[in-house]
Structures are given as structure tokens and as C-alpha cells.
Amino acid sequence: MSMVAILEQALNGFIVSAFYALAALGLAIIFGVLRVVNFAHGELYMLGGYAYFLAVSALGMPPIFGILFATVALAAMGALVEWLLIRPVYDGRADRPEEYSIMITFALSILLLNLANSLFGPWPRRPEPLFRGGVELGELIVSGDRLAAAGVAVVLIALLLCGLRYTWAGRAVRAVSQNREAAAIFGVSVTQVGMLAFALGAALAGTAGALMGPVFNVVPAMGIIPVIKAYVIVVLGGLGSIPGAIIGALILGQVESFGTILIPDPSRALAYKDAYGLVLLVAILLLRPQGLLGTKERRA
């Protein structure tokens, strides 16, 4: 394989990693603060795609505002979901909070999927992308819409990491992730941070959906495959670990990118492509459930 081909695959892998990271970071933040695995994350990603489609194709906004619109809409949606459905998990109203959180988010994902199917129809939509045409980087040619979307994703991730490190709200989010009781004692409103975390996670999923929607297609089922990848990533990096999610996304992006060109029999390899990540997921959960960077938990 030539150097250019290797570089091309590596760049493709990196671009894919940027989207994966955006979706996986949302899952990680939600799990970190609320100890809830959001099984509806893929559908929030899908709604982000539709929010972008509505803003750009129906209302005629410029693409960059479309992304902003999707982010804000999904943040609001996330806050609402947290307030209506997730709150019983930690305020003592649910008998078995963990079971409740799994079932409620799974039921929510089915509801949102069917709702999108009914509202928008099962047809794929293709809104205007952020940027058209190809970009030449030396000898490499990359499609512009992907590169632009990945660029936005990288900028957003950088902003998010700075926000988590230097702002008060970001510190509160990290404090609650580390120790709920201690954070509460130091005057952090655990309830508000919980809402913030879910809104932030939903906004990240929605932004990822808005960025990916025009690159692939906007359809009701668009969230199913990316969310399973996001599960693989957060489990690989350690559930709730933010650096773990980024490293996991980088690993999975490269594995998938090189995996597809290294496997000899292409037709079968393609059919099984989505199963590899799942096998990886099962293997990590069974061998090292805390992931690469997660902390081990013992359930009492």
C-alpha cells in the first residue's frame, strides 16, 4: 500500500473519529454526572439531523445557523427530557433507579424513532451541506463537506474541554461526576448540574447529527449505527471518562478505516462490518468493564 493511500485512510479515520467523539462525549458527560446510560442518544442525534434539515431546507437559514439551531433545540429538548423523565432516577421516586433509567431511555428511543417516522416519513432527506466541493491537501483529496464538518467538530470539542476545565459550570459538572455528595456539600446544586449535563449531552448528540446529516442522509433510523459506535467508544475509554471517550473515538476511527481495506473478502466483510465493533464491546465489557481510563465500581 502506498504512503498516500495510508495517509488517506488515516485522515478518513480521523475525520470519522471527530464525529464519533462528539456523540460519545455527550454519552460520557451524561453518564458521569447522572450515572445513566442514555439509550436514546442515537435518537437525539437523529433529531439534530432533522433540526438542521428543518432550519436549512425549510426555513432557508445558512448552514452554520442550521447547526447552531440544532444545538440549541436539542439542548432544550435534553433539559426537558431530564426534567420529565430522568429526575426520578436520583430523587428517590423510582423504586429501582438503575432499572428505571435503562427502561425509560430505551422506551424514549423507540418513541422518538417512531415519532420521526410518523412526522417526517421514512424517506431520506439531504439538506445543504456546510461546504461543497473537494479540498486538496498536498496529494490528498478530501470531500469538503466532511472536512468542514470535522473541523467544526474539533473546534466544538476543544471549546467543550476548555469549558469543562475553566468555567464554573464545567467544574461543577466534573465535581458532581467525581463525587456527588462532596459536590453538594460544597454548594453545587446537583439537580441543576444534572439538568445541565443532560442538556449538554443532548446538544452534543444533536450537533453531531446536524454535522453528519448532510454528509450521509437524514432518516429516522440514522442514529442506530452511530450510537452503537458511541457505546463501543465510551465503554472502550471507560464509561463516564471524558479523555477516555476521545481516545476511544480515535482508536475506533482508525480501526474501522484500516479494517475495511485490510480484510480480503469484501462482500462478507461489509456484511459483518458493524459486528466487529460489537464484538469489541462485548470483549471489553467481559474482560475489563471499567475500560481503558474508567474507574472500577463495586455495586453494593
Added chain:
Amino acid sequence: MSLTMLRVTGSGLLLAGFLILPFVLGDYWIYTVTIGFYYAILAASWALLVGYVGRISFAQTAMAGLGGYVSALSVQYIGLPPVFGLLLGVMIAAAIGFAIGWLTLQLHGAYLGLTTIAFAEILRITATAEYNLTEGSRGLQVVPLLENGTRVEYYFLFLMITLACLALMTWLLQSRVGLFFQSIREDEDGAASLGVNVTLWKIMAFAISSAFAGLAGGLQAHFVQLITPSMMSLQEMGLVLAMAVVGGFHNVIFAALGGVGLQVLLEALRELGEWRLVVFGLLTLLILRAAPNGIFGIIFDALAKRLLTKGRDE
């Protein structure tokens, strides 16, 4: 009137209702209710695992699909009679359930949910990808269970099997094993310290629940005479979860009633198109949030309360 009498009268009335039904209904609705029995067994088997043992699984429809595929393929390629195909399907489903239960012993809650989703999707992808064997997503033709069986014959056969499954589950859950299951749900370490073999019963719960799911899947495949990988999808799992939750997943009978009920509603509300799934989704969220005992749980509790207060007044 005591609670036992309420239970007996309730079950008697329901049973009588299901026995009369095929003489009142047309062919189409008999068919619909028969499919409802498949969902009833499936929802009850899921409730057995989640409601009683507290072990979450999203692989229930995948296990049904596994039972269906094993039965269909063994009939087609080895030439087993369908009844033995069904039994083989049940045994393989139980064995895979045993293996999953054993592998996931250390996992709880969301981790278990994710692992079972992964298992289910791997099974579904394999059934789709191995098209030489399974015909992939086009679906595999399956030999009928009863040769020249009429709708009514199938109806009564499915009714009998569903009743037998529910009786078996109820008997199991009212025995010591049922107590073991509930003690594991409430406090695993506490149960272990009192001498419950937690490891064994956690694995057995998965195996038993999968066996029932495999039976349901095999019956369904031989009844509809077609099996596709979409039977194992997470959307189907969502439907089964909705059925068990709406009926009441802390009781296998309520979950089974939810299965029949929602399947009938699904057909009755056909005019609503895809919106009926939205309605079911909303109903599921509402019930999980506000009334975790499910609709039949609410009805039973209300009846019991009225009867008991009445008894006191007299």
C-alpha cells in the same frame, strides 16, 4: 371475598373469554390473537427475567429469532419433524441463554443492557449475513407446524401452549426458586450471605427465560411460515418491552396480557398507521413514570382494594 378468590375469578373469566373468542371472531382476528399469544409468551419470559430477577436483557427477541431459526433450519436441512425442531430450538436458546448468563455474571444494570444489545445485534447481523443458509433479509420459508391446520386449530394450540408456559412460570415463581430470584433482585449480597446460590440462579434465570423466548419464536416461525432477521431487531425488542411494561412487568400474567392486548390494539388501530407506535411509546413512558405496576397491575390493585374494604364494612 379474598384475594385468592379474586385471582381465581379473574383467571377463570379470562380463560372463558379466550375459549369463547374464536367462536365470536372472524378469521382475521383469530389470526391476530394467535400472533398475540407469541408476544404473550415473549413478554412474560422477559418479565420473568427483568421483573423478578432484576437482570435487564435486550436480547429477548433475538433469542426468539434464534429459536425460530434453529427450528426452521433443522427441519429444512436435517429433516426433523417440526415438533422436534421446536424442541431443538428451545434447547439451543436455553444453552445460549445459559452462556450469556454465565458470561455476564459480573455485569449489572446499564453494562448488562449494553452487552445484551451487542449479543442481540451480533445474532441479527449473523442471520442477515449468512444468506446462503438463512436467505438473509428476504426471509426463510418455514414448514407449517400443523399440516393443513385451520386458524382455529392453531388458535387453540397456541392458547394451550401459552397457558402451559404461564402455569410453568407461575409454579416456578411461587416455589423456592421464585424467592431466590426476588432475593437476588432486592439484594444480591444479602441473598448470598443467607445461602442462596446467587451465581447458579442468575445463570439459570437467563437460561429459563431464553428457553421460553426460543419456544415462542419457534412457534411463531412455524405458524407464520416465514422468518426474517427483523424479528430480532431492537425495534421488536422495544415493542416487547412496551407490552410487558404496559401490562405490568412485575407479574408474568399481566405481562402476557399486555402482549395479547397490545398486539390486538396494533391491528385495531391500523388506520392510525405509524402513529399507533407513537401512542404505544407515549403510553410506555407514562406507565414507567407514573404507574410502574402496569395497567393490569392498577386494575388488580383497585379491585383488591375495593373488595377488601367492602369485606371490612360487612
